[in-house]
Amino acid sequence: MKSYKELIVEEITNTPQAKGNGKLLVLMDSRAGFSEMLVVRKGVLPLLVHYGVPFAIRDLAGAPLQTSEVLNSRCVIIAxxxxxxxxxxxxxxxxxxxxxHGTGLVNLDGDLYHASSELKELLGISLQEAPLLTDSLQFSQKPHFIIRFKEPGQRLSWKRPLTLYWAEEMEDDWQVVASGIMGKEQLIVARHLIPEIAVVPGQYPAIAVKNEEKGKIVQWFLSPRIFLPDFLGHCKGMDDILAGSIIWATKKPFIYNSFPPFVVFRIDDVSGAKGLRWLQTAAEVGFKCAPSIFIDRIKGDSLKVARKLQEEGKAEVSCHASSYYELMGFKFGYGPHKKEAVAARYEKMRKFFAQNRLRIPKTWNPHWGEIALDELSEMKKLGARYILGHFLPDDAKHGRLNWNPKPYGSVECFYDYSPNDPEIIRFASMKAGAEQDFLEGLTVFAGHSDRNQIDAIIRRGTEQITWGLSCGFHGQLLTHEQKIAVISDEDWEMILRAIKENIEKFNPKFALLDQIAAYIESRMSSRLKSVNVEESELLAEFEGNTLCDMYLTRADGDEEISLDFITVGKFKNDATFSA
Known part of the structure; x- marks a missing residue:
């Protein structure tokens, strides 16, 4: 019988890998412990796969690394x-x-104290034997590509103290982009767990960068266990830092198959407030909108506005429910309706969309997330292929389960086939809790605030979109119509224009949910299997099939990194592309 560690090593080595000199080389050593293999399996590889990075895995347990292997790669990751x-x-x-020769290096092993003198000399770093412990980071005030999604000086905290290897001396050409915070609380814990620690409160290097010869190095002193859910996990504020470390260090040009920076404005509980002037404004500002309507509530002129925006490709109208407490196939908070009742409600919905000349989208946005298992077949009859959110059919919201969807097991940011029906794909890109709605608690709606807090609304809306993009997913601006209704038309336009201006630096691609969903499915059914680079020319080979045009991300530049999206097109049964 194989041990759990042996099974994990098998999973790692069986991960689909890429060929060619345009790939990354991921180093592991299966002689290390179970925890280290878990970091590779749960922390590093899922992120590389999600970002569409071409990579190969090299287990050093078999033989030392060869120079030819390094020169045939764009970057080496010590994983x-x-x-x-x-x-x-x-x-x-x-x-x-x-x-x-320009090959980059990203070292996630901060325990350099026990490294050889040759490696310490190469890196120009010396460490104390005793590590530090911290539960907080502060990102540099000085801009850098790796921290481009962070505000200057932004802080990040996690659940429990984590190893921070103590860099005692570093050569002057190192730049620290993130520091571990050692305040009074952290020192109390650290001195209890590691008695030899005797440091003054302050900040100690957690992630640092330097140029070496023609190559670049990113050194992590913070343990990569940060990506395990026991500490922080994925989609919690560090994914962009690891992805940014890799993209910055990798020899340019470099191409990978990430999600483009899609952005959508999703609005739930739509009944037609203000004749949907707020929706027209959002479309005029430049957002692609996804209003999800209560079909028993929305009437007359509001439907005309929705239809016009849909015809213009500026909005995609979906059925949220009949009304707030009348869901399509589920008794609010209780359980599913009978199959015959579900079929009747869907026929009613079909007639409503037909009579009002509205197209039924392929992406479903069920109110409260509650859906009946019998709804899946009814949805598919109407052309549905995708469902927002992770709630499983027949489960009431209060009984919902985390079924650990790919890529990370997060239910805030994910895409995966439905456990109940593999013909349906579930996906989401949002923050947790009250921050899912960028107006929550910041308007006079229902007495949530004594005033509409315009600056805070703009800040949260910007953070909401940036969050999804920083995790490598689409950016979603999400709220509910009833909260928009208490904002004046003038303030509403100002809010949306300010948010749009704030995210322009990320080169957003405004898209409808069906477009985003088709891209997600295409990414799931294809992969970048080979990349070769000759000087500045790149040749990429894909395998699989796609439903829509695909994009490759091309990274160029030295200190000023540029990211360009190259259209590959739609393909079937593999494709080759040059750039």
Whole structure:
């Protein structure tokens, strides 16, 4: 019988990998412990797959790293702790030669105290033997590509103290982009767990960068266990930092198959307030909108506005429910309706859309997230292919389960086939809790606030979109119509224009939910299997099939990194593309 560690190592080595000299080389050492293999399996590889990064895996347990392997890669990632202590002189020499030829290095093993003198000399770092412990980071005030999604000086905290390897001395050419906070609370815990620690309160390097020869190095002193849910996990504020580390360090040009920065404005509980002037304004500002309507509530002129915007490709109208407490197939908070009742409600909805000349989208947005299992067949009869949110059919909201959808097991940011029906894809890109709605608690609606807090609304709306983009998903601006209704038309336009201006630096691609969903499905059914680079020319090979035009992300530049999206097009049964 195989151990759990052996099974994880098998999963790692069986992960689909890429070929060619345009790939990354992910180093692991299966002689390390179970925890280290778990970091690779749950922390590093899912992120690389999600970002569409072409990579190959090299297990150093078999043989030392060869120089030719490094030179045939754009970047080397040391993917877990307790690896560099076992590096041979040949492995270190291969990394040194690679850096001299421009191959990047991202080292997630901060335990350099136990590394050889040759590696310490290459990096220009010396460490104390005793590590530090911290539960908070502060990102640099100085801009850098790796922290481009963060505000200057922004802080991030997590659940429990995590190892921070203590960099005692660093050569002057290192730039610290994130620091571990060692305040009074952190020191009390650290000194209890590691008695030898004797440091003054302050900030200590957590992530640092430097140029070495023609290559770039990113050194993490913070343990990569940060990506395990016991500490922080994915989609909690560090995914962009690891992805940014890799993109910055990798030899340019570099191409990968990430999601474009799609942005959508989703509005739930739509009944036609203000004749949908607020929706017209959003479309005029430039947002693509996804209003989800109560079909028993919305009337007359509001339907005309919705239809016009849909015809113009500026909005995509979906059925949210009959009304707030009358869902399509579920008794609010109780359980599913009988099959015959579900069919009757869907026939009513079909007639409503037909009579009002509205197109039924492929993306379903069920009110309260509650749906009946019998709804799935009714949805598919009407052309549905995608459902927002993770709630499983026949489960009331209060009994919902996390079924650990891909890529990370997060129910805020995910895309995966429905456990009940593999012909349906579920997806989401949102923050947790009250921050899911960018107006929640910030308007006079229902006495939530004594005034409409315009600046706070703009800030939260910007953060909401940025959050999705920083996690490598689409950006979603989400609210409910009743909260928009208490905002004046003038203020509403100002809010949307300010949010749009704030996200322009991320080059957003405004899109409808059906467009985003089709792209998600296409990403799930295809992959980048080979990348080769000759000087500045790139040749990429895909396998699989797509429903829509695909994009490759091309990274160029040295300190000023540019990201360009190259249209690959739609393909079937594999494709080759050059740029």
């Amino acid at each position: 877990h702790e307790r690896m560099v202590r076992a590096f041979s002189k040949g492995t270190i020499e291969a990394l040194k030669v690679g850096l001299a």
